[in-house]
Amino acid sequence: MQIALESQNPWWFSRGFETGVERLSQFPEIVRYLDAREILLLAGARRTGKSTLVYQIIRFLLKRGVPKEAILSINLDEPLFISMADDPALLGGIVEDYLARHAGLERLYLCIDEVQNYTHWASAVKTFHDTKSNVKCILTGSVSSLLRHELSTRLSGRYFSCTIYPLSFPEYLRFQGMTNPTLVEKRQQFAAYLHYGGFPRVALEPDADLKRQILKSYYETIYLKDIIFPNRLRNNSDLVDLLYYLISNAGNALSYHRIAGALHIATETVREYIEYAENAYLLYTLMKYDSSVKKQLANPKKIYAIDTGLINAVAFTFSENRGKLLENLVFITLKKQYDAIYYHKDRYECDFLVKSGRTIALAIQVTQSLGDPGTRKREIRGLCEAMDAYGLAEGIIITEAESEDVVIGGRAIHVVPVYTWLDGRSNVQE
Known part of the structure; x- marks a missing residue:
């Protein structure tokens, strides 16, 4: 275990570590929350850059003069830690041992990546927060259903959260090295942005075919790791058909009953699967406005995806659906704000x-x-x-x-x- 921790914490040995293209300045709330006592949670879909942001936070702390031994990072996506996901003493043991070996620390910044992978994360983090005033927890997570229940029960009043989305268009331009682009350059770059979306890795990949392969891989990872596995789904074909249908109809008003009829599955199954997809930050529903909340809930919903690149990779023919892609992009932009x-x-x-x-x-x-x-x-x-x-x-x-x-x-x-x-x-x- 010590070897795994050392590989995840290269700053202990004054080694360099990759922090990617700078994004932290776009999240002033994160910097503001670092000095607060509360737990900080970075939530969002997989591959949106949460882990990279944590490394940028670590770089920020080191530049601010925080001692290198005062930062402990644990990536729970590491196979070793996944194999110990049900051990109730895992996190507590790591932190207790680390604090014992660094008894003089005024404050420990404890960074835990993909925290939902650990069965007992909420109780462990609550214990750190309630009993160790010198431990500041910085967490990332990608399944909101697993996070929300524990946050609203065990950790209520103890945390701040920030949702991390794929790159905005201004961020995308910075990823392309453009700090002051001309109007022509903006138009050219926007066409690529709309087509391939804003996942950071995809934005940096020059090969168009690899972009599509990466996006398909992201999609498969999200529905496997964040929808099928946590919800213990057995009939995967119904889920795959539903997700394809919804992504293909992004921006259209749909009723659960209509979807169920089109796919020959139960209406309640449609409702549950859409909720699972929302919990994985893959899809979002938009309600028709009505002064009656009851009518709002009963009216057809519109479905949007987290990223236009995913839509293109999974379902759309780009040239035939530019209007719907624009609409999806505007929705996600509004959703952020x-x-x-x-x-x-x-x-x-x-x-x-x-x-x-x-x-x-x-x-x-x-x-x-x-x-x-x-x-x-x-x-x-x-x-x-x-x-x-x-x-x-x-x-x-x-x-x-x-x-x-x-x-x-x-x-x-x-x-x-x-x-x-x-x-x-x-x-x-x-």
């Missing part, structure tokens, strides 16, 4: 509503282009209906490359290219 997002549907439809407090504060429509007169009429009509319904004076239509301002009946509609919107989104005051 706002807690309450819905879609509008009455006579017409509006893709996204953002709720602030008790009121709808922003309406957004997404389309590849307004060049077709029929599309232009439909998109403006749906947005105007939403603006009227919620008393909004302004609305946004996000396109792939078009820009204009339209005034209709005193309502201002801002048509903006997606890469411009991603660079500087209009903020809603929470």
Whole structure:
């Protein structure tokens, strides 16, 4: 075990370690939480860069003057630790032994990667937090159902969390070495970003075929390790069919009953499997807005995926579905920033509503282009209906490359290219 720990903690021996492309500056809350007493949890889908962010945190701490022996990292995805996942004394024994050998430490930064792999993680972390005031726990996890239950029961009031998503477009540009790109460069880079998505490893891979292979591997790993295994599913074919169906219909309004009928599986199974996919951060559901919460829950949901690259690798033909990919990207971008997002549907439809407090504060429509007169009429009509319904004076239509301002009946509609919107989104005051 000591050999495994030494290999995971190269800074103990003043060895270099890989920290990847700098992202920590994009998460000021993480730096702020480092000095707090509470546990810090970095949650999100696999391969979104959580482990790399932990290494960037460690580099930040070392540069700040934290002694190298005051940082202990344990990666529970290591085969040795996976084989000991049911040992209730595993983490406690490691930490107690380490503190005994470093008795003079004022503070120990304990970094535990993929914490959900250890059966007794919550009780161990709670013990560290409650009995060892000099231990600061920094955790990563990728199955929210396994994390949420323990956090809400055993660790309630003891932690801060931060969700890590694939790269935003500004982050993606930095990964391509572009700090001040021209408009032409933004357009070129955005096409690749939309096609292959924002997983960090994929963004750095120059070979297009390898990008697709990596994305397919990520997808298989997520549904195997974070859906099938933790939920002990036996009928894997139903899950695979459902996930393919949902990803192929990203952005479409679907009822559980309709999905069940299309796939010839039970409605309750559909509901459960979608919940499992959400818990693995693979898929997200969007509800139709209604003042009645009961009606919101009963209405058809829209399904979106964590990453447009995964959609392309698993289900889509890119050129035929650019509009839906744009919509998916806008959803994920809004999801990062706002807690309450819905879609509008009455006579017409509006893709996204953002709720602030008790009121709808922003309406957004997404389309590849307004060049077709029929599309232009439909998109403006749906947005105007939403603006009227919620008393909004302004609305946004996000396109792939078009820009204009339209005034209709005193309502201002801002048509903006997606890469411009991603660079500087209009903020809603929470």
